[in-house]
Amino acid sequence: MGESQFLMRPRPLEGESLSSWRQRSGWANGYNFFPTIDERTRRVDPDIGANSEDLIWLSDAHQLTLEEVKALSLAGYIGRLVKNVDGVKHPRFWLRARLRSRVNSYGPMFCPHCLGEDEDPYFRLAWRFAFVTECGKHQVELLDQCPSCMSPGWPTAVGETQDISKKFISHRYCWKCGFDLSKSTTSESRNGVGAVLSNGIDTGELKLGALAYPILDVLQAIRGVCHIFIRDRERKAIISANSKWSEIARGLNLRKVNPIAIDYASVHERNLLVPVAYDIVKDWPDSYREFANQNNLSAMNLGVNGALQPEWMNALIANEFRKVQKTTETCVVIAFCNEWLARTGNWPTRKDVRDKFGPKAPDKGIATVFKARLVATEAESNLFYERLHQQLSIAMSNKKDGQTRLLDYATLLLANLRQKSLSEIANETVCIKPELQHALSMVDVAPKCEKASLEVIDLLESRTRPQDREQINRPISHRQLQRRTTMLMKGMDVLLAREPMVFSN
Numbered sequence: 001m002g003e004s005q006f007l008m009r010p011r012p013l014e015g016e017s018l019s020s021w022r023q024r025s026g027w028a029n030g031y032n033f034f035p036t037i038d039e040r041t042r043r044v045d046p047d048i049g050a051n052s053e054d055l056i057w058l059s060d061a062h063q064l065t066l067e068e069v070k071a072l073s074l075a076g077y078i079g080r081l082v083k084n085v086d087g088v089k090h091p092r093f094w095l096r097a098r099l100r101s102r103v104n105s106y107g108p109m110f111c112p113h114c115l116g117e118d119e120d121p122y123f124r125l126a127w128r129f130a131f132v133t134e135c136g137k138h139q140v141e142l143l144d145q146c147p148s149c150m151s152p153g154w155p156t157a158v159g160e161t162q163d164i165s166k167k168f169i170s171h172r173y174c175w176k177c178g179f180d181l182s183k184s185t186t187s188e189s190r191n192g193v194g195a196v197l198s199n200g201i202d203t204g205e206l207k208l209g210a211l212a213y214p215i216l217d218v219l220q221a222i223r224g225v226c227h228i229f230i231r232d233r234e235r236k237a238i239i240s241a242n243s244k245w246s247e248i249a250r251g252l253n254l255r256k257v258n259p260i261a262i263d264y265a266s267v268h269e270r271n272l273l274v275p276v277a278y279d280i281v282k283d284w285p286d287s288y289r290e291f292a293n294q295n296n297l298s299a300m301n302l303g304v305n306g307a308l309q310p311e312w313m314n315a316l317i318a319n320e321f322r323k324v325q326k327t328t329e330t331c332v333v334i335a336f337c338n339e340w341l342a343r344t345g346n347w348p349t350r351k352d353v354r355d356k357f358g359p360k361a362p363d364k365g366i367a368t369v370f371k372a373r374l375v376a377t378e379a380e381s382n383l384f385y386e387r388l389h390q391q392l393s394i395a396m397s398n399k400k401d402g403q404t405r406l407l408d409y410a411t412l413l414l415a416n417l418r419q420k421s422l423s424e425i426a427n428e429t430v431c432i433k434p435e436l437q438h439a440l441s442m443v444d445v446a447p448k449c450e451k452a453s454l455e456v457i458d459l460l461e462s463r464t465r466p467q468d469r470e471q472i473n474r475p476i477s478h479r480q481l482q483r484r485t486t487m488l489m490k491g492m493d494v495l496l497a498r499e500p501m502v503f504s505n
């Protein structure tokens with residue numbers, strides 16, 4: 001695509017995002033969809049600005065300087081909002097384009113009233129910042145989905161070019177269904193926190209309490225607090241503390257998206273959470289202390305996001321909140337368990353105990369109550385070997401994907417014979433075959449597996465083609481071994497440790 005194909009060169013508008021501007025340029029030159037160097041670059045999120053080849057091509061084609069083009073993307077905010085944009089790691093506080101997922105299709109946001117009033121409707125770059133949740137001009141909560149089809153209003157990097165609505169001739173209309181986005185219903189919002197933080201980004205710092213901090217630190221501190229609310233365990237602690245934050249924690253409907261980070265949550269959840277998080281750090285350190293104390297949060301809770309939090313935040317947490325959490329007495333836990341047994345006929349599970357005692361569940365008490373049995377009964381051992389034998393036979397008769405199964409079950413047998421834990425055996429990255437052969441030569445320890453074991457050796461010999469070696473030499477997945485063990489132990493006493501070695505006698 002050459003420079004000559006852009007006859008019309010609309011200038012970027014105030015605060016416009018790169019993707020919005022290039023789409024408008026595309027329309028001005030008769031394209032339905034913004035042109036790219038090639039289709040590969042279309043799938044990349046252009047608003048990050050990590051692809052310099054792309055930026056140079058755009059600046060050439062539109063007769064703008066590279067800096068002017070960069071300023072439309074996140075790359076123009078290095079040092080103020082992100083440390084860098086390497087195109088590999090997802091930038092913090094950056095909303096995803098969310099194209100692959102149909103269910104959680106929260107995407108870049110928009111203000112319906114801005115789109116309605118714009119002479120030439122356009123998307124703002126700030127509508128991709130996860131800490132921005134409202135339109136300061138119209139004092140409404142931004143939207144992050146087309147209310148008609150639930151797609152992101154303007155996804156910025158549409159991997160698909162087929163499924164575009166014919167009505168998509170301006171950013172006022174949903175690219176997917178053509179809905180007039182300016183007709184969307186909005187709800188009032190005027191906490192002003194997004195604006196405060198945006199100001200900080202302009203000046204590079206923000207005052208928290210008596211001192212000014214680099215804005216990157218401030219954003220990370222806010223993020224850290226948001227993540228305390230996002231984590232199940234900490235949120236439950238806040239809810240049960242009955243503090244002034246409990247209501248907010250209770251009101252967060254995170255189930256639907258189950259976010260692992262604040263920028264996965266919907267704009268509505270973020271608009272509840274970000275202002276609260278800002279409030280908690282605003283009068284640093286007093287406001288933070290109050291929050292931690294009133295919710296009985298310890299260093300363990302506050303440090304869930306420690307690696308990402310600013311050093312001054314971690315220092316305060318370590319100095320003031322590394323306290324031993326008061327836990328419930330072990331005898332109280334035992335009494336609870338006995339009462340449960342009498343009532344239901346079963347010993348409670350660990351989860352039942354944790355549910356009952358909440359964050360104060362005493363790890364020591366639980367360990368006492370749930371002291372695992374390390375030796376199986378003869379009947380349990382027989383059942384285990386029988387099932388293992390069965391699985392080995394199935395694996396051997398299955399030509400197609402028997403290899404992995406066979407190795408897994410043979411490894412379980414090995415763990416059993418060698419008295420090794422699953423994690424030990426999984427960590428052994430050495431070629432498992434000679435080990436296995438050796439172990440299987442002692443099969444009389446496990447008579448039920450004798451026949452299968454000899455077959456295993458034969459099969460490994462015959463199947464060890466060069467292309468299989470890599471597979472055989474690969475470390476074995478610990479999780480997979482755990483899953484298989486759990487399956488073999490189905491129906492057995494829950495207190496029996498989930499390790500094959502408990503069956504050797």
Ligand SMILES: [Zn+2]
Binds near residue numbers: 111135137139
């Ligand atoms: Zn607006």
Ligand SMILES: [Zn+2]
Binds near residue numbers: 147149151178
């Ligand atoms: Zn739509």
